[in-house]
Amino acid sequence: MEEEKKHRHTISVLVDNEAGVLARVIGLFAGRGYNIESLTVAEVDEIEHLSRITIVTSGTPMVVEQIKAQLDRLVPVHAVGDLNMSGPHIERELALIKVSGSGDARVESLRIADIFRARVVDSTTKSFVFEMTGSAEKLNAFIALMKPLGLVEVARAGVVAISRGVDST
Amino acid sequence: MQRMIGTQIILQALVDQGVEVIFGYPGGAVLPIYDEIFKQNRLRHILVRQEAGAVHAAEGYARSTGRVGTVLVTSGPGATNAVTGLADAFMDSTPLVCLTGQVATHMIGNDAFQEADTVGITRPCTKHNYLVKDVDDLARVMHEAFFVARSGRPGPVVVDLPKDIQLAEGTYTPSDNSTHRTYCPRVEGDSVQVERAVDLISNASRPIIYAGGGVVNSGPRASELLVELVNMTGYPVTTTVMGLGSYPGTDAKCLGMLGMHGTYEANLAMAHCDVMVAVGARFDDRVTGRLDAFSKGSKKIHIDIDPSSINKNVPVDVPIIGDVGNVLGQINTLLKQRLSNSDPRKLDQWWERIEEWRSRNCLAYQKSDSVIKPQFALERLYQHIKDLDVYITTEVGQHQMWAAQFLKFDAPNRWMTSGGLGTMGYGLPAAMGAQIAHPSSLVIDVAGEASVLMNIQELSTIVQYRLPVKVFILNNEYMGMVRQWQEILHGGRYAESYVDALPDFVKLAESFGAVGLRAEKPAEVDAVIEEMLNLDRPVIVDCRVDKKENCFPMIPSGAAHYDMILGLDDESPEGTDQGLALV
Ligand SMILES: Cc1ncc(C[n+]2csc(CCOP(=O)(O)OP(=O)(O)O)c2C)c(N)n1
C-alpha cells in the first residue's frame, strides 16, 4: 500500500460530563495506538453537564476517519467534530511562562513580551510570570526567545478550538 | 414510580427487560442480590462453576436466541474471571449485561477485600460500563445497560454495583426502551449510497457476496433478505466463520467459509471478483490475508451498522451505514425494478470459473480404514444430525475449523464459536447456555481435548441442571492448531504442543455423572454417534483421531488469498519473515 501522508487534525468531542469519560477517550487512543499531541477538557454546559474535549492528533486520512468513528461510538459521546474538515476555525492555547533574570536580560524579556502581547501576571525583583494566549506556534516562538533570557518553566493548557461562523462545531 | 431497595430495583429491571435466565456465581459483594433472587421465582438462576463459564454460557444463550444474555458475579476475582468472556463477547458483538458486585462506595479505592477496579479493567473490553454510585440512578442504568447491549452493533455491558447501593432505598422507574440521549445508532441506509450500491450490483459481471456475523446479529429477517437478494441476482455467497448459517450452507450458491481456512473457491472468488458486497462483515485479518493483495480489482460495497468498521482495514467504494436487515430491504426493493430487464446468462462465465475452482475439491482428505480422520468423524456426525433441530458450539483450534468446513448450517443462530478472540474453553459453557435456551433441541460442543479442559468444570453445571449437552471431542492429543503452525512455520519443532497426561475422558465424564463414550477405529464412529444421540443425558465422546492431521486449505498469516496451501504434498509452503511475526 502506498504510504499515505499524515495530517494534523483538531478534533472536538462533546461528551456527558460523567465519571470515567476522559479515561474512555484516552484509553481508546492508547489502546488503538493513536497519538495525542494535545488534549484539553472542561465542562462547557453546567446545566446539561456537557464537557468539551479538544484533541489534536495526526494520522493518515483513513486513520483519522477511524479515530472519529471510534470516538463517536463511545456511549457518552454526543458529537464529534473535525475542525480541519468543517471550514475555517480558530485555535488558541494559553501558557504561563516563568522567566528569571536581572539587568539587560530582564529588560529584554519584558520588551519581547510586549511585542507578543504577553501580560505580566506576577513579578518579583528577580522574576516574571507571563500569561499568553495564541496559536501553539506563537507560544512556541515566544518560549524559544525566553530560553536564553532565563526561562524557568512553562505551564500550557493545550489547544482549544472552535469553528468560525454561526454553526456549532 | 415506586420506592424499593436497590436489590429489588435490580430484579425488577431484569424482569422488565424480559430476562428469564441469569448465569452467575455468588460472593460477598453480591449476597444481597442473591438474597433477593432466593425470595422470588420470576428469574431462573443457573449456578456455574467458574465465572468465565457464566459469561460464555450467556454468550451461547444470546447467540442462539438473539436475546441479551445476563450474568451476575461478585466483586474482585468474580469480575476478573469474567473478563475473558467479556472480551470474547466484545469481539464477536454478542449482547450481554454483566452485573458485578463491588465493595461499598465509601471503601472504593482503599484496596478493600475483594476490591478490583472493575470499570477500569473492563473499559476496553466492553461496549460500555457503569459504576452505580447513587441508588436513584440504578433503575435508569439497568435499563440503559440493556438498551446499549442490544442496540446498534451489540456488545457486552458491565454494571458495577457497590454493596451499599444494593441495600439503599431508591426510586424505581420503568424503562423507556426506545431511546438514549447520546447513543442512537443509524439503522436506515443512506438512500444515495443504496442507489450507488444497486448500480454496482446490477452491472457486476464477477460479483460475490461476503456475509458475516452482522447478518446473524441483525436477526432472521436479514437472512431471509439475503436469500432473496441471491435469488434475484444469482450471485455466489461466501460467509465468515461468524456468518455461517446467515445464508443456507447447503445451497449451491454458497461457496462455504472464506479466509485462512476457507474454501479454495470462496477465496479465489474474493480475489477475482469485480464487485464485492460485504454484508455485516468486518474485513478481519483472518479473512483478508495480506491486505495489499486483497481483492485489488474489485469495487467494494460495505454494509455495516458500526461506522468504525467501515474503511478500517480495507478502503471501500460504497459505504452504507445501517442495520443489515434494513439496508438489504432497501437494496432489494430497488433491485426488483432494475433486474427485470437484465440478462440472466450474464454470470455464466463467472460461475464456470467458480465451478472450476470448486472442482479442486479443496476439502478432500486422505481416507483411512485404520485411523479416524477428524474430517471423517465430522462428516459422519453431520450425516446423523443434518435433519435434526441442532445447535453447534466449538472450542478453538483445528477441530473448530474442520467443524466450520464440514458442518453445514441452513439457518442463523445455530452455530456458535469464538471467532474474534479465539477463546479456548468457549464451547462447553456456550453449549450449556444454548441448551438452557433450547431445552428440547440437540446441542453439541465440537471440542478439542486441550480446549475442553479449559472450562471442564462446567460439566458439573451441565449435570446439575440435567442438560443433555453432547461434547464431541476430536482427541488428537495435541494442541493441533499450534502443532500445525509449528510444522509449517517453525521447522516441525513441537514446543509444548503435545498434551501429555490427558485424563481418561470416559472416566472423567462418569465421575461428573455424565456418560462417556469412545471411538478408536473408523468403523466405530457411526455407532458411537448414534449412541450419543440416543442418550437423553450429557455425553462426552472421546473420538481418537489422527494425531498429525493438518487443516487445509490454509492461507499462512501474511500471505495473499491466491497463495493458499491446499495440502503439504501439493505445494511446499513458503513462510515470509513478515508472516512469521503475524498471529
Ligand atoms: C485461551 C487460549 N489460549 C491459547 C490459545 C492458542 N491456541 C489456539 S488453538 C490451540 C490448540 C487447541 O488445541 P485443541 O483444543 O486440542 O484443538 P485442536 O487444534 O487439536 O483441534 C491453542 C493453544 C487460544 N486460542 N486460547
Ligand SMILES: [Mg+2]
Ligand atoms: Mg487437540
